[in-house]
Every structure is written in structure tokens, then in C-alpha cells.
Amino acid sequence: MEREVRLKRLHFRSWHRGTREADNMIGGFFDKWGQSWSDAEIDWFEKLLEQEDVDIMAWAIGKQTPPEQFRNEQMSAMQKLDYFDFTK
Numbered sequence: 001m002e003r004e005v006r007l008k009r010l011h012f013r014s015w016h017r018g019t020r021e022a023d024n025m026i027g028g029f030f031d032k033w034g035q036s037w038s039d040a041e042i043d044w045f046e047k048l049l050e051q052e053d054v055d056i057m058a059w060a061i062g063k064q065t066p067p068e069q070f071r072n073e074q075m076s077a078m079q080k081l082d083y084f085d086f087t088k
């Protein structure tokens with residue numbers, strides 16, 4: 001699949017999770033970092049989006065340890081929660 005198509009699809013999936021909290025956390029993370037990701041990082045994020053929102057959020061805020069397949073620099077960036085724009 002072409003990179004731009006994948007990114008547009010991921011943008012939509014990131015911002016349409018089902019709850020405002022998940023939309024803001026996952027969508028905000030994608031908006032900040034998604035355009036700079038390599039194909040391997042895009043693959044990782046696609047797999048992450050297959051997980052339950054409550055799990056992703058628990059991993060991001062440090063309430064649960066992410067499974068080995070999700071422990072990497074991207075998860076570390078998500079755990080920093082420095083990607084929210086509170087001026088909007």
C-alpha cells in the first residue's frame with residue numbers, strides 16, 4: 001500500500017477509536033510523530049491499533065507493562081505524553 005494512503009488510513013483510525021480520551025491520546029501521538037515514521041514504525045503502529053484502547057492507554061500512562069512486541073522507542077515516545085496541544 002502506498003505510504004500516503006497508509007498514513008491517511010492510520011490518521012483516521014487514530015482519531016476514531018471510540019472514546020474522546022483514546023482519540024486524543026492515540027490521535028495526538030500520531031499527529032505529532034506519524035509523518036516522520038519509517039515503514040517499520042508504521043507497521044508497528046498498525047499492529048498497536050489492533051489492540052484494545054484500554055490496553056494502549058494503560059501502557060502509555062505506565063499502569064501496565066506493554067507486551068514485548070510493543071516495547072521500543074515509539075512506545076517510549078508515547079509514554080512521555082508530550083504530544084498534546086492544549087492550546088486548541
